[in-house]
Amino acid sequence: MSMFETCTLALIQGLTEFLPISSSAHLILPSQILGWQDQGLGFDVSVHIGTLLAVVGYLRKEVKQLLGALFRWIFNGEHSPDATLAWMITLSTIPAGIFGLLMKNFVEIYLRSAWVITATCIIFGLLLWWVDVYARCEDDEYTTTPKSALLIGLAQAIAIIPGASRSGMTMTMALYIGYTREAAARFSFLMSIPIIVLAGSYLGLGWIQSDVPILWKPILVGIFVSFFSAYICIHWFLKLITNIGMKPFIIYRMVLGTGLAIFLATK
Template sequence: MWDLARAVFLGTLQGLTEFLPISSSAHLRIFPELLGWGDPGAAFTAVIQIGTELAVLIYFRKDIWRIGSMWLRSLVKPEYRGHLDARMGWYIIIGSLPIVLLGITLKDVIENDFRSLWIVGSTLVVLGIVLGVADRYSRNDKKIRQLGLRDAILMGLAQAAALVPGVSRSGATISMGRALGYEREAATRYAFLLAIPAVVGAGLYELPEIPHRDNAYGWGPTVVATVVSFLVGYAAIAWLLRYVSTYSYLPFVLYRVGLGGMTLILVAAGVLTA
C-alpha cells in the first residue's frame, strides 16, 4: 500500500509538471530524495510520462488526426505537399530526430551521470533564466502557421537538451520558440505536439526495465502512477494553454530559479545526496 501511495504522489507530480516549463524529471528526482524515498529511476520516470502524453493525444486529437491524415495523403498526392498540416507532419518527425538519436547514443550517461542533483539544480536555474530572457525579449508576432523547416529543426535541437533532467522538454522548446519570435500559445502548442514521438518512444523503450534494474517500483505502482499522471496532465494542458494566452512565463522562471537554488544549497549542505 505504501508503494501505491507513493505512486499516486509521483503520478500527480508528473502530471502537474510535465507540461509546465519547470521540468517533470527534475521534480521526480528532487522530491523523492527530499522525502527520503530515493531516486525512482530513469525507467520509472520515462514510463509514467506515457500517461501525460496520452493526455496530449486525447486533448489534441483533432489536430493530430488532421496533421496525420494530411501528411499521409501528401505522400501519394503531390498537390497536398504544400499544405500546412502536411508540412507540420514532417516538422514533427524531423524535429524529433535529435532527441531520439541523442537519447539512444547517450542512454547510459542520461540514466546515471545526468541524474546528479548538482546537474539538475544547475539546469533548473540556467534554463529558467534562458526562458525568462527569451520570453521577455521575443518579437511575439509569429503564429504556428508560419513555422518553417529551419525553426522546426532549431526547436527539435532545443527539445533534445531536455535529455538532461532539469532542462524541461516544454521549457527548452518554448524558449527556442519564443527566441524565434513565436507567440506564447503557438510555441506552447508546438512544444506539446513535438514531444509526442519522443516521450512515447522513450516510455516504450524503457518499458522492459520496469521489473528490474534501477526501477524502485514494480508494475503495479508504475501503472497507478501512469494513470494518475494522465488524469492530472490532461487538466494541466487545458490550464496552461489558457494561461499563456494572457500571462508571461515569469512565475515559472522564478519557481525554477528558486527550486534549483534550493536544491544546490541542500546538496552542498549534505541534506540531499547528489
Template sequence: MTYLQALVLALIQGITEWLPISSSAHLILFPALAGWPDQGLAFDVAVHVGSLMAVLLYFRADIAAMARDWGRSLVTRRLAGEARLAWAVLFATIPVGLAGLAFKEQVEGVMRDPHVLAWALIGFGVLLWGADRWGRRVRTERQLTWKDVAVIGCAQALALIPGTSRSGITMTAGLAVGWTREAAARFSFLLAIPVIVLAGGLDAVDVVRGEAGQPLSLLAVGFLASALSAYLCIWAFLAWIRRIGMGPFVIYRIALGLLLLAVF
C-alpha cells in the same frame, strides 16, 4: 511503494511534464528528499504513457488532421493542410533521438548529479525569461519555417540534460524565433508525442526483459493519476499562458535551483 507514493509521483509527473520546470528534476529529487524507494522502470513507463494519453486526447482533432494530411502528402508530394506541421514534428524529433542514443549512458549516470540539476534549472530558466521578454511573439506554429524546425529540434536535444525541461527548452526556442506563447506551447506539446513514444518504447523493452518491479494495481494508479493531471495541466497552461507569461515558472526554476545548491 505505497499507493500514496504512487499517487504523488504520478501527479508530479503529470503536471511537471508539461510545465517548463523539468519533470526529471522533480522525479529524481522528490523521492530522494522524501526517503522513498526508487519507483522502478515499470512505474516510469506507466506514468509516461499516462501523460502521452492525455496529450493525444487533448489534441485529438489536430493529430487526426495531421495524420490524414501527412498521409496525403506522401502520395501527392504537396504540403497541404496540416501536413507541414506533421512533417515539422517528425523532423524536429530527429536531433533528440540521435543525441539520446549517443549519450544515453551519460544522461542516466553522471548528469543526474544534483549540481547539474540545479545549474540547468537556473541557466535554462534565465534563457526562458530572455526569450519571453525579448521574443517578437508574432507568428504561430502554422507559419513555421524549416529554420524554426531546426532551431527547436536542436534545442530539444538539450533536454537530455536533467533539469533542462523538454517543454521549457522547446518553448524557449519557439519564443526566440518569434512565435507567440500559445504557439510555442502547442508545438512543444505536439513535439512531446514522438519523444515519449520513443523513450517509453525503449524503457518498455527493458521492462519486458526484466521484472515488472511493481504490482499492476500500483501501475494503474500511476497511469490514471498521470493522465488526469496531465490533461488538466495542458488545458490550464494553454488557457492562462497569454496572461501570466513565463515569469512565474522562471522564478520557480531559479528558486528551486538555488535550494538544491544550498542543500547539496
C-alpha cells in the same frame, strides 16, 4: 514503492511534463532528498502512457488533422499547411532521438544529481526569462521551416539533461525564433507526442526484457493519476499562457534552484 509515493510521483509527472519546470528533475529529487526508492521501469512506462494519452486526448482534433494531412501527402501527393507542419514535427524529433540514444548512459551515470538540477534550473530559467522578455511573439506554428524545426529539436535534445525541461527548452527556442507564446506551447506539446512514444517504447522494451515482476496496481495508478493531472495541466496552461506569460515558471525555477543550493550546501 508505497502507494503514496506512486500517487505523488505520478501527480508530479503529470503536472510537470508540459510545464517549463522539468518533470525529470522533480522525479529525481524525492530519491535524492527524501531517500525514496527508484520508481522502476514499470512506473516509468506507466506515466509515459498517462501523459501520452493526455496530450493526444487534449489535442485530438489537431492530431487527427495533422495525421490525415500527412497521409494524404504521402499517398495522394496532396500538399497542405497541416501536412507541412506534420513533417516539421517529425523532423524536430530526430535530434532528441539521436542524442538520447548516444548520451543516455552518460546522463544516467553523471548528470542525475541534485547539483546538476540546481544549476540547470537557474541557468535555463534565466535563459527563458531573457527570451520571454525580448520575444517578438509574431509567428504561429505553421510558419515552421526545416531550420526552425531542427533548432527546436536541438533544444529538445539538450533537455535530456535533468532540470533543463523538455517543454521549457522547446518553448524557449520557439520564442527566440519568434513564435507567439500560444504557438510555442502548441508546437512543444505536439512535438512531445513522438518523443514520448519513442521514450516509452524504449523503456517498455527494457521492462519486457527484464526479470522484474509486473505489479499492475501501481502501474494502473500511475497511468490514471498522470493522465488526469497532465490533461488538467495542458488545459489551464494553454488557457492562461497569453495572460501570465512565462514569469511564474521562471520565478518557480529560481526559487527551486536557490532553495536546492542552500539545502545541499548546508546538508
